[in-house]
Amino acid sequence: MPAASLDVKNLSAGYGPTIVLEDVSFSVPPGARLSILGRNGMGKTTLLSTLMGMNRRYGGEILVGGKDLSFLKSSERARQGIGLVPQTRDIFRSLTVEENLIVGIKDRPRSVIQEAYDMFPRLFERRNNLGWQLSGGEQQMLSTARTILGRPSVLLLDEPLEGLAPVICEELMAAFTRLASSGEMTILLVEQRLESALDFAESVLILERGRIVWQGTSEALRADHGLVEHYIGVGSLH
Numbered sequence: 035m036p037a038a039s040l041d042v043k044n045l046s047a048g049y050g051p052t053i054v055l056e057d058v059s060f061s062v063p064p065g066a067r068l069s070i071l072g073r074n075g076m077g078k079t080t081l082l083s084t085l086m087g088m089n090r091r092y093g094g095e096i097l098v099g100g101k102d103l104s105f106l107k108s109s110e111r112a113r114q115g116i117g118l119v120p121q122t123r124d125i126f127r128s129l130t131v132e133e134n135l136i137v138g139i140k141d142r143p144r145s146v147i148q149e150a151y152d153m154f155p156r157l158f159e160r161r162n163n164l165g166w167q168l169s170g171g172e173q174q175m176l177s178t179a180r181t182i183l184g185r186p187s188v189l190l191l192d193e194p195l196e197g198l199a200p201v202i203c204e205e206l207m208a209a210f211t212r213l214a215s216s217g218e219m220t221i222l223l224v225e226q227r228l229e230s231a232l233d234f235a236e237s238v239l240i241l242e243r244g245r246i247v248w249q250g251t252s253e254a255l256r257a258d259h260g261l262v263e264h265y266i267g268v269g270s271l272h
């Protein structure tokens with residue numbers, strides 16, 4: 035599936051009776067990258083899981099390539115091109131790396147697993163290891179690779195660097211950047227590490243208490259220390 039545009043219009047969502055996201059609207063052109071920033075608990079994960087159809091939507095629309103997916107359940111949204119790599123790094127802990135990847139290929143031939151190994155050579159080295167035997171970074175690579183093998187046109191990455199050593203973060207960010215440069219996917223990145231988020235994406239939005247409080251270019255945000263300190267935290271930019 036080629037990269038698709040994502041248009042989110044007046045989205046409100048939450049959990050049971052609790053509204054978390056309110057009136058969220060933004061657009062990402064096909065093949066572009068957007069970083070989503072905000073302090074803890076401001077609704078970033080909720081935004082991604084709502085796009086994936088994993089929690090309650092109260093109103094608004096989610097269009098991928100112009101097609102409204104709002105009323106579809108999450109498995110159907112996955113078929114229509116949305117792929118989420120969750121913060122929890124969902125992998126099957128009792129399956130090998132290769133078996134985990136086989137789950138991700140859906141109806142594509144087995145040979146496509148090589149794409150995952152090309153992206154993360156470390157996974158090839160560990161292909162016969164079980165999920166629980168992997169380091170945090172390797173689990174993140176596996177979770178990402180599994181989602182990517184499903185060829186999403188819009189990829190959602192939820193805090194992929196959380197808790198990982200700097201050298202692994204660099205390896206992952208390089209892989210995400212290569213993926214983005216291929217132009218095959220539109221990518222949304224939720225990331226607490228501000229520098230990584232700004233380096234990755236040309237555009238940024240900031241969430242505060244479930245609302246978008248700022249949208250603009252990474253360049254503009256990088257230049258505005260006052261804005262960063264106000265919405266994200268003192269000392270976030272180095």
Ligand SMILES: Nc1ncnc2c1ncn2[C@@H]1O[C@H](COP(=O)(O)OP(=O)(O)OP(=O)(O)O)[C@@H](O)[C@H]1O
Nearest residue numbers: 049052054072073074075076077078079080081121
């Ligand atoms: N399953 C849930 N049920 C009820 N409320 C929830 C649930 N998950 C999250 N929330 C609430 O929704 C709000 C937004 O949480 P969310 O995890 O989306 O924020 P976040 O910006 O991703 O934060 P973090 O960086 O800590 O992951 C918080 O007030 C949180 O307590």
